Amino acid sequence: MPPGYPVLLDLTGRPVVVVGAGPVAARKIAGLLDAGAAVRCVAPAAVDPVRALAAAGRITLVARPYQPGDLGEAVLAFAVTGVPQVDRAVAADAGAAGIPVNVAGAPAEGWFTTPAVLRRGDLIVAVATSGRTPGLAGALRRRLAADLGPEWATLVRLLGEVRDRLPPAADTEGWDRLLTVLDDLRDGDEGRARVRLEGFLGSTS
Numbered sequence: 001m002p003p004g005y006p007v008l009l010d011l012t013g014r015p016v017v018v019v020g021a022g023p024v025a026a027r028k029i030a031g032l033l034d035a036g037a038a039v040r041c042v043a044p045a046a047v048d049p050v051r052a053l054a055a056a057g058r059i060t061l062v063a064r065p066y067q068p069g070d071l072g073e074a075v076l077a078f079a080v081t082g083v084p085q086v087d088r089a090v091a092a093d094a095g096a097a098g099i100p101v102n103v104a105g106a107p108a109e110g111w112f113t114t115p116a117v118l119r120r121g122d123l124i125v126a127v128a129t130s131g132r133t134p135g136l137a138g139a140l141r142r143r144l145a146a147d148l149g150p151e152w153a154t155l156v157r158l159l160g161e162v163r164d165r166l167p168p169a170a171d172t173e174g175w176d177r178l179l180t181v182l183d184d185l186r187d188g189d190e191g192r193a194r195v196r197l198e199g200f201l202g203s204t205s
Contacts, residue, residue, distance in 0.1 A: 003130050004113060012036035015073055019066045019090045020080035021046030024104050028078050031117065033058060042070050043081070066090060071099055080104040107131030116141040121153025122160070151185035158190075158197060165201050174200075 016032050018025050021043035029050060032039050039059040041050060046061060054061035062070070066086055070093075071077050077099050079090035084105070091109050094101035103110035108131070115128035116137040125144055127137045159166060159178070167174035177200050184193035 004128065006115070006126065006128070008124065009035070009076075011075070013038055014075045015040065016076045016078070017042065017071050017074040018078045018080060019043065019070070019086070020078070020082065020104075021050040021061070022080065022082060023047055024082075025078070025080040026050050028080060028102075028104070028114070029053065029059060031114070034119070037076075040072075040074070042066050068093055071097060074099055077101040078104070079110070118144050118148065120148055120150060120156070122156045123148075123152050149186065151182055154185050154190060154193075155179075155182060158193065162197070162201060 011032065012035075014037055016037040016039050018029055018032070018039060018041045021041050025041065025043070026047055026049040029039055029041060033053070040062065041054070041059055042062045042064070043050075044063060044065050046054070046063070050059070050061065053059045066081070066089065068089075071090075074094075077090060077094045079087035079094075079101060081087055081090075082105060087103050087105060088109065091101050091103050095111075100111040102112055102114055107113045113128060113131040115126035116134070118125040118127075118141050125141075125148065127140045127144070129137050158181070167178070169175075178197065181193040181196050181200075184190070184196060
């Protein structure tokens with residue numbers, strides 16, 4: 001399949017259907033909940049984490065096999081049963097309804113694949129291999145996690161507070177200077193980072 005087009009979707013409160021409730025589905029559901037989606041899961045049996053989310057009222061769990069019409073008004077669908085004929089049926093129904101669908105076991109049968117995601121507050125780093133080698137994407141995410149610590153979340157927050165005063169994206173030298181405040185944040189000194197940031201912004205105003 002050709003390389004995909006990366007996007008970030010606002011799923012806040014939007015209905016998403018996950019067909020399947022095994023370990024892979026549990027990981028998909030966790031990511032969807034992080035994005036604020038309203039998740040409906042359809043499966044005759046579910047692993048403990050999925051059952052716990054349903055018991056806590058965080059997702060709707062329909063405890064039966066998939067049936068036509070289960071996708072309803074979903075804006076996204078995930079076929080993660082591991083049963084090829086069921087996943088193909090979900091993909092076919094989604095396609096007929098114009099609903100983007102991810103087929104975990106057969107990426108080429110779906111509309112999109114999901115990247116390995118590293119979150120640091122509002123910073124989101126996504127790594128994808130166009131569905132060819134998910135394990136490699138996961139390995140690279142783990143490497144990036146070692147380099148991108150929690151200080152990056154603080155940096156995004158600080159820069160967001162002064163967004164209107166930041167240099168243009170094309171000013172690579174200016175952005176390289178701004179990133180030096182990470183040294184203070186790694187030391188846990190947000191106050192010093194703010195002072196340094198103000199110095200940089202003042203010198204460019």
